[in-house]
Amino acid sequence: MRLRHITIVAALLYVLAVPAVPWAQTDPLPSWNAGTARQSIVTFIQTVTDRASPQFVPPEQRIATFDNDGTLWAEQPIYFQLAFALDRVRALAPKHPEWKTKQPFKAVLDGDMKAVAASGQKGMVELLLATHTGMTTDEFTKTVADWIATAQHPRFKRPYTEVVYQPMVELLEHLRASGFKTYIVSGGTVEFMRPWTERVYGIPPEQVIGTSFVTTYKLGNDGKPLLFRQPQIDFVDDGPGKPVNIQKFIGRRPLLAFGNSDGDQQMLQWTAAAEGARFKGIVRHTDDVREWAYDRQSHVGRLDKALDEAKGRGWTVVDMKADWKKIFAFE
Amino acid sequence: MRLRHITIVAALLYVLAVPAVPWAQTDPLPSWNAGTARQSIVTFIQTVTDRASPQFVPPEQRIATFDNDGTLWAEQPIYFQLAFALDRVRALAPKHPEWKTKQPFKAVLDGDMKAVAASGQKGMVELLLATHTGMTTDEFTKTVADWIATAQHPRFKRPYTEVVYQPMVELLEHLRASGFKTYIVSGGTVEFMRPWTERVYGIPPEQVIGTSFVTTYKLGNDGKPLLFRQPQIDFVDDGPGKPVNIQKFIGRRPLLAFGNSDGDQQMLQWTAAAEGARFKGIVRHTDDVREWAYDRQSHVGRLDKALDEAKGRGWTVVDMKADWKKIFAFE
Numbered sequence: 304m305r306l307r308h309i310t311i312v313a314a315l316l317y318v319l320a321v322p323a324v325p326w327a328q329t330d331p332l333p334s335w336n337a338g339t340a341r342q343s344i345v346t347f348i349q350t351v352t353d354r355a356s357p358q359f360v361p362p363e364q365r366i367a368t369f370d371n372d373g374t375l376w377a378e379q380p381i382y383f384q385l386a387f388a389l390d391r392v393r394a395l396a397p398k399h400p401e402w403k404t405k406q407p408f409k410a411v412l413d414g415d416m417k418a419v420a421a422s423g424q425k426g427m428v429e430l431l432l433a434t435h436t437g438m439t440t441d442e443f444t445k446t447v448a449d450w451i452a453t454a455q456h457p458r459f460k461r462p463y464t465e466v467v468y469q470p471m472v473e474l475l476e477h478l479r480a481s482g483f484k485t486y487i488v489s490g491g492t493v494e495f496m497r498p499w500t501e502r503v504y505g506i507p508p509e510q511v512i513g514t515s516f517v518t519t520y521k522l523g524n525d526g527k528p529l530l531f532r533q534p535q536i537d538f539v540d541d542g543p544g545k546p547v548n549i550q551k552f553i554g555r556r557p558l559l560a561f562g563n564s565d566g567d568q569q570m571l572q573w574t575a576a577a578e579g580a581r582f583k584g585i586v587r588h589t590d591d592v593r594e595w596a597y598d599r600q601s602h603v604g605r606l607d608k609a610l611d612e613a614k615g616r617g618w619t620v621v622d623m624k625a626d627w628k629k630i631f632a633f634e
Numbered sequence: 635m636r637l638r639h640i641t642i643v644a645a646l647l648y649v650l651a652v653p654a655v656p657w658a659q660t661d662p663l664p665s666w667n668a669g670t671a672r673q674s675i676v677t678f679i680q681t682v683t684d685r686a687s688p689q690f691v692p693p694e695q696r697i698a699t700f701d702n703d704g705t706l707w708a709e710q711p712i713y714f715q716l717a718f719a720l721d722r723v724r725a726l727a728p729k730h731p732e733w734k735t736k737q738p739f740k741a742v743l744d745g746d747m748k749a750v751a752a753s754g755q756k757g758m759v760e761l762l763l764a765t766h767t768g769m770t771t772d773e774f775t776k777t778v779a780d781w782i783a784t785a786q787h788p789r790f791k792r793p794y795t796e797v798v799y800q801p802m803v804e805l806l807e808h809l810r811a812s813g814f815k816t817y818i819v820s821g822g823t824v825e826f827m828r829p830w831t832e833r834v835y836g837i838p839p840e841q842v843i844g845t846s847f848v849t850t851y852k853l854g855n856d857g858k859p860l861l862f863r864q865p866q867i868d869f870v871d872d873g874p875g876k877p878v879n880i881q882k883f884i885g886r887r888p889l890l891a892f893g894n895s896d897g898d899q900q901m902l903q904w905t906a907a908a909e910g911a912r913f914k915g916i917v918r919h920t921d922d923v924r925e926w927a928y929d930r931q932s933h934v935g936r937l938d939k940a941l942d943e944a945k946g947r948g949w950t951v952v953d954m955k956a957d958w959k960k961i962f963a964f965e
């Protein structure tokens with residue numbers, strides 16, 4: 304009898320011990336250092352998913368929205384979408400002899416990045432329209448898929464889809480495992496992201512919101528329907544455009560929102576002002592060795608007003624250098 | 635040995651028989667009569683969800699889009715959203731003394747539906763803007779939720795949310811149980827639908843696409859952010875606008891689409907022209923006893939060109955009178 308009891312107790316202990324091993328092995332955020340940022344994220348997710356908590360939120364209301372450039376992947380030395388546009392100008396140049404003398408195209412073909420930058424926002428829009436419109440949606444999707452499979456980041460010499468922040472990929476996965484629906488809400492254009500976000504972030508096309516172009520439906524010469532991308536911006540998904548698009552596309556307020564720049568300030572305000580517990584996070588670029596360090600003075604991803612508001616209101620500011628054990632998976 | 639074999643066979647038969655009982659008890663489409671429409675739906679869902687089928691489609695690509703008015707709920711004697719607008723004109727009239735003499739508002743207040751109809755599309759847009767805009771999104775959502783909870787359909791003397799087609803609710807559930815993501819793609823305005831679609835159809839706000847108004851973000855006097863509904867139509871989600879919005883909001887082609895009128899023709903064409911097996915369905919209003927009978931000559935939900943195309947191309951046309959055992963759950 305005695306032996307038998309011991310055996311049963313041992314068996315029970317064994318059973319109890321088994322789940323502890325995978326738990327220890329499956330820390331959902333292994334690339335995050337211990338610290339206030341990690342702790343605030345973990346505590347928030349526990350609080351809103353615990354049925355016993357007064358802050359419990361039913362799964363269908365667990366909406367999480369993430370900016371993309373500078374929040375999920377890098378945005379230096381230039382926005383990756385701009386790198387795509389420049390490559391497209393070079394690829395399309397034989398069909399556009401007029402670009403040899405016309406700015407900002409001439410500057411791109413001459414490799415004169417200072418002149419490209421000097422063309423300002425007007426020049427950027429011209430580059431965008433010339434390379435992102437004037438074709439069907441299927442054709443554009445194929446062009447993006449081909450480019451993203453082959454182009455390399457100039458500093459890291461790897462595909463752009465590897466220059467994504469491993470801690471944020473882990474956070475996206477942890478949120479989904481906790482019943483959240485994860486969305487991208489980006490100033491980048493939506494159909495530049497959709498061909499690869501599911502594979503890279505686990506975010507399907509229907510959960511990607513971004514700047515868009517006017518698209519029109521018509522029957523082609525063969526009677527088959529086409530969606531044609533017109534050279535006209537439909538909506539700029541940046542700044543106040545982000546909460547507007549969150550309402551338009553999702554129709555619920557985010558429970559958690561993450562950005563990295565002043566272009567995300569209104570999305571974070573809109574999230575913060577909703578009832579109940581809400582998580583507002585900012586990724587701050589502080590690591591000039593492993594990534595880049597920039598904020599208030601930067602032309603790309605400027606973080607100034609939103610940083611003041613984050614500090615004033617106690618939003619979570621992630622310090623990349625201090626809070627991230629690993630920035631990229633390839634490190 | 636002989637007995638043992640018989641026992642094993644009997645046991646096997648028993649095991650095989652057990653699943654047959656719940657299957658018989660849980661016919662997913664009990665309100666559909668046996669017939670070609672039902673059969674084409676069942677066969678299609680089996681084909682695309684069977685891993686052994688050459689037409690198998692992975693779950694993440696199983697997008698189903700449904701029109702709302704006349705496809706999921708009735709649209710007679712007038713669109714339910716118009717009934718809401720008329721009720722709102724009456725409720726708001728004390729604040730608008732000028733409506734007593736101004737058309738189409740005067741006609742609404744006089745109960746002169748002929749004059750309301752005579753005001754045409756211009757009049758309808760005026761009614762829509764006066765009752766659906768000029769407030770925050772939160773305020774409008776509350777107004778809709780209050781109305782839908784109390785208003786009654788004039789013929790059936792029941793809430794409008796009960797004047798929904800039970801066979802289509804069953805189909806939505808069966809699709810979701812088969813791994814589909816179900817969407818509404820309606821000519822009605824999106825924020826008139828979102829407050830109740832989850833409860834009535836099991837379709838969450840983020841899967842409701844519709845006509846929308848321009849919305850702007852601002853900080854209120856108390857510093858709290860607001861989304862304000864401007865008196866300007868953003869996008870008409872009807873006809874060619876449906877495939878455009880499917881691309882904009884979902885970014886994948888539907889695997890299955892259902893409509894009931896010429897306003898759904900382009901959505902069905904866009905679905906039909908995609909590669910692989912696709913289901914194209916039309917609900918035809920043929921039952922002037924239990925519901926209404928109308929098609930080519932109707933001002934509401936006209937079904938003319940789309941019916942010709944459906945017949946020419948072999949799309950599934952559901953004959954409400956013949957194919958539906960029950961139309962409404964309350965029957």
